[in-house]
Amino acid sequence: MLFAIIMAGGSGTRFWPRSRRNRPKQLLNLHGDATMLQQTVARIAPLVAPERVLIITGADQAEATRAQLPDLPAENVIAEPCPRDTAPCVGLAAQIVARRDPEGTMIVMPADHVIQPIDTFLATVKAAVAVIDADPSALVTFGIKPTRPETGYGYIERGELLETRDGVAVNRVVQFREKPDRDTAERFLASGNFAWNSGIFLWRAKTIQGEIERHRPQLGAALNRVGASIGTPAEADVLAFEFPRMERTPIDKAVMEKAENVKVLEVRYDWNDVGDWRALKSLIEADGSGNTIQGDVIARDTTNSIILSNDGGLIATLGLDDVVIVQAGQATLVARRDQLDKLKGLVESLDERGYGSYL
Incomplete structure (x- = not known):
């Protein structure tokens, strides 16, 4: 079997x-x-x-x-x-x-x-x-x-x-x-x-x-x-x-x-394999400015970015390009897309910095 x-x-x-x-x-x-x-x-x-x-x-x-x-x-x-x-x-x-x-x-x-x-x-x-x-x-x-x-x-x-x-x-x-x-x-x-x-x-x-x-x-x-x-x-x-x-x-x-x-x-x-936030670009249809958006987001003069609001709060951006912004669980990530390979190290450092409750 x-x-x-x-x-x-x-x-x-x-x-x-x-x-x-x-x-x-x-x-x-x-x-x-x-x-x-x-x-x-x-x-x-x-x-x-x-x-x-x-x-x-x-x-x-x-x-x-x-x-x-x-x-x-x-x-x-x-x-x-x-x-x-x-x-x-x-x-x-x-x-x-x-x-x-x-x-x-x-x-x-x-x-x-x-x-x-x-x-x-x-x-x-x-x-x-x-x-x-x-x-x-x-x-x-x-x-x-x-x-x-x-x-x-x-x-x-x-x-x-x-x-x-x-x-x-x-x-x-x-x-x-x-x-x-x-x-x-x-x-x-x-x-x-x-x-x-x-x-x-x-x-x-x-x-x-x-x-x-x-x-x-x-x-x-x-x-x-x-x-x-x-x-x-x-x-x-x-x-x-x-x-x-x-x-x-x-x-x-x-x-x-x-x-x-x-x-x-x-x-x-x-x-x-949905390795990190960048994978959403190929899974979710982008808007006319190349942005991948979920939740309440106003993206003005913003291009080629991934912006997700998952707790119902509003995210408003102005004049940004090629960034990732994710808000969830009382924490917010703001990063350049080309820096996401370093996210694992950042998250692993939270505990030693006194932010273990966000893990």
């Missing part, structure tokens, strides 16, 4: 001040009529019933996550005792899936992507499942065809074409590449052999378990101890003891960069 694993942790620093520790961006309605988490669950619903959807989130976000997804069994929202990046997250999910279905296949997805059209996404998932059914030892990753020399994404270098599934090309992965500088990104784009790493994966639960044990034996052993406790009275205590002691590492570095049988599907749907 196919299970959906939705990674829904994170502290929400890049969408501050709307996002907070207990309300990160996946719990916000940034685009459309539902939150990003709700959209992610709805996207995979035609292929995966609610009882086979697992949400991995932080302990301080679990209650709000369950409230947003009342159709999911409460026990399917799994609270990590502390952040440990995606390798422990994926490994924990694999332990749960393998105990529900030893031959279970799992698609792993972040909770904060915008993907359209949904039918094309579902067709790609079906193609990936077919690849795994034919080769259960494979690890499949979804690659996005680059449209620009982007320096903010990791890249996947494609090797030879292995097959085509329902019109979706399946290539061998040569290597994963870290976020490049501008010149390198331009070379990647020009070569035509690279895809953006979307962070979406599909594999058999027992396959990823074996790969973690092979490449990260200490992590694999800890996950196995957690897995052995699932369904027993000791489950919560074992997870609380083992998880904080696990290596903090992403699944890409822990496994994907080292595994031998990795395949990439170059997808045909539109994808946006």
